[in-house]
Amino acid sequence: MSTDQGTLFALIGALFVFLIWGRYRYDLVAFGALLIAYLLGLVPTDEVFAGFGHPAVIIIALVLIISRGLYLSGAIEMMAGALLNSARSIRRHIGVMAGVSAALSAVMNNVAALALLMPIDLQASEKAQRNPGLTLMPLSFASILGGMITLIGTPPNIVIATFRGEALGDPYTMFDFAPVGVVVAAVGIAYVTLIGWRLIPVERTAASMPSSIEDLESYLVELRVPSEAEVIGQKLRQLDSQANEAGVQILGLVQR
Amino acid sequence: MAARATLQAEDRIVVEGGPDGIEAFAGAVALSYADSDRPSKAFSGTTVMREVAVPQTSRMVGRTEAAMRLRYRRGVILLGISRNGVRLRERLREVEIQAGDLLLLLGPEDTLDDMIEWLGCLPLAPRGLDVIQREKALRAILIFASAIVLASLEFIYLPMALACVAVLYIVLDIVPLSQVYESIEWPVVVLLGAMIPISVALEASGGTQLLADLFVRGTDGWPVMLILAALMLVTMTLSDVLNNVATALIAAPIALDVAERLQVSPDPFLMAVAVAASCAFLTPIGHKNNTLIMGPGGYGFGDYWRMGLPLEILVVVTAIPMILLVWPL
Known part of the structure; x- marks a missing residue:
């Protein structure tokens, strides 16, 4: 092993440790590693910032703008809205949502696709009085699986496609990933729909569940006693009955 | 214990519950959410409540309400935080927001959604279908689809095809210029x-x-x-x-x-x-x-x-x- 190799392995090892540790955000860690690599003479001066002109960087940025456009135009909701209704059984609901989620992630950013479908899924859970935990993880996994279908579906595919172009002359094209991606995504969605959701360790039955997602999402809120309020002079516990009626719990009092 | 304490003006009552319950309780007992000594922009018009999820990319991650001064600078009130069954012990304004938190926000009806977008949070209720402009949606799909087809047939270099879509989206006002750079991660x-x-x-x-x-x-x-x-x-x-x-x-x-x-x-x-x-x-x-x-x-x-x-x-x-x-x- 040469000195350069040894130093690089040490640097990349440290980079991984910092990335996994997560104390500093990954962009800062990576940029710091680049600076150190330059200072150690591992990256030549004319190549330090060459990465920023790389086609993969441009594609990732452009795909995000396009995702935003598809989202803002309402195009995605128009398509998604037509396919969804909340009266399905949980298995069919997961199957349909996962399919839509994978299809959307194939052509747009995964996070944007999930952001779009998550509220629809939460609403369906509320109507069906289901724990949203049962359907959200399948939805998220399906969005990740869907990204495998096209070049622009997920950043790793963009990286691999452009890497092939540089190393072997011909980059992968838009649908080169599709034959493998579609089958893997389809098998993955079938698993998630038929078996996967049963393995999620959350309460399943509506009986042991709060009646709506709102009860599940319990917020800590500070309420102010206005200067002209009727409750001034009352004891805090006198409010308990009203709190019970509204379904909230009084936790404490912060006095000035 | 606090249960015996007598309520005075400007006291804070800390409660836990769902958004509807909290609203009902505040209404029944005539409690309010914000400071009245410094009236905020939020209370000049109709105010609405929204639940949002905080993704990793949100600009709120790792910061507190106190540091962001959301109420004074942006007219948005952070009503509550929900963190996966963890009971938060700090004052609400001092809690460092984490990815995965749910927040309860209160703000003016006409600007709250823009603020949520600026914060990089995701509203937990779908947008109404009425806001969708059908022609714009169809145009957006058509432009994107033709670019993909042309790039797949190798008539045009893929990054260029995507660049054309992005430029067309901006020119046709599908993505407002103000959001172009914001949308990039x-x-x-x-x-x-x-x-x-x-x-x-x-x-x-x-x-x-x-x-x-x-x-x-x-x-x-x-x-x-x-x-x-x-x-x-x-x-x-x-x-x-x-x-x-x-x-x-x-x-x-x-x-x-x-x-x-x-x-x-x-x-x-x-x-x-x-x-x-x-x-x-x-x-x-x-x-x-x-x-x-x-x-x-x-x-x-x-x-x-x-x-x-x-x-x-x-x-x-x-x-x-x-x-x-x-x-x-």
């Missing part, structure tokens, strides 16, 4: 731009070859199927704890080198890395989407692998025969 851009030269240096120094050599020697005499499976397992494991872009950048050159050493086509190896780098089903930190659902789904860190591990195995088992079928050695 700069941390990923910086990560990629910084990692590419490092990955190139690893190749140039012979480090990639060294790792590929180790890998080939470790799998000496194995059938190609098993070598592919080993490559996928290593890549997946990296991807579960590491950013998937970083994983792909390091693993792709090694995969290529391994293929060259075995004197087989590089495509099955690159495809295996592509599939494996995208797989992050074991933890909430492997992929942004898994972080995003953590709060609304009520999941813990250890809840993901039960459904995720069988899925990762299934992906390997499905992908390898498919890859060898579509991309013969």
Whole structure:
């Protein structure tokens, strides 16, 4: 092993440790590693910032703008809205949502696709009085699986496609990933729909569940006693009955 | 104990409950949300309440309401925080917001949604279908689809096709100019731009070859199927704890080198890395989407692998025969 190799392995090892540790955000860690690599003479001066002109960087940025456009135009909701209704059984609901989620992630950013479908899924859970935990993880996994279908579906595919172009002359094209991606995504969605959701360790039955997602999402809120309020002079516990009626719990009092 | 305390003006009552319950209680007892001594912009018009989820990319992550001064600067009131069953002990304004939190926000009806977008949070209720402009939606789909078709038929270089779509979206006001740069996830851009030269240096120094050599020697005499499976397992494991872009950048050159050493086509190896780098089903930190659902789904860190591990195995088992079928050695 040469000195350069040894130093690089040490640097990349440290980079991984910092990335996994997560104390500093990954962009800062990576940029710091680049600076150190330059200072150690591992990256030549004319190549330090060459990465920023790389086609993969441009594609990732452009795909995000396009995702935003598809989202803002309402195009995605128009398509998604037509396919969804909340009266399905949980298995069919997961199957349909996962399919839509994978299809959307194939052509747009995964996070944007999930952001779009998550509220629809939460609403369906509320109507069906289901724990949203049962359907959200399948939805998220399906969005990740869907990204495998096209070049622009997920950043790793963009990286691999452009890497092939540089190393072997011909980059992968838009649908080169599709034959493998579609089958893997389809098998993955079938698993998630038929078996996967049963393995999620959350309460399943509506009986042991709060009646709506709102009860599940319990917020800590500070309420102010206005200067002209009727409750001034009352004891805090006198409010308990009203709190019970509204379904909230009084936790404490912060006095000035 | 506080239950015996007598209520005075400007006291704060700390309650826990769902958004509707809190609103009902505040209404019944005539309590309010904000400071009256400094009337905020929020109370000049109709105010509405929204629940939002905080993704990793939100500008609120790692900051407190007190530091952001949301109320005074933006007219948005942070009413409550919900964190996965964890009871928060600090004052609300002093709580450091984390990815996966749910927030209850109060603000003016006409600007709250813009503010939520500016904060990088996701509203937990779908937008009404009435806001969709049908023609715009169809136009957006048509432009995108034709660009993809043209690029797939190799009439036009893919990045250029995407650039044309982006420019058209801006010119046709599908994406307002003010949101163009906001929509780009700069941390990923910086990560990629910084990692590419490092990955190139690893190749140039012979480090990639060294790792590929180790890998080939470790799998000496194995059938190609098993070598592919080993490559996928290593890549997946990296991807579960590491950013998937970083994983792909390091693993792709090694995969290529391994293929060259075995004197087989590089495509099955690159495809295996592509599939494996995208797989992050074991933890909430492997992929942004898994972080995003953590709060609304009520999941813990250890809840993901039960459904995720069988899925990762299934992906390997499905992908390898498919890859060898579509991309013969």
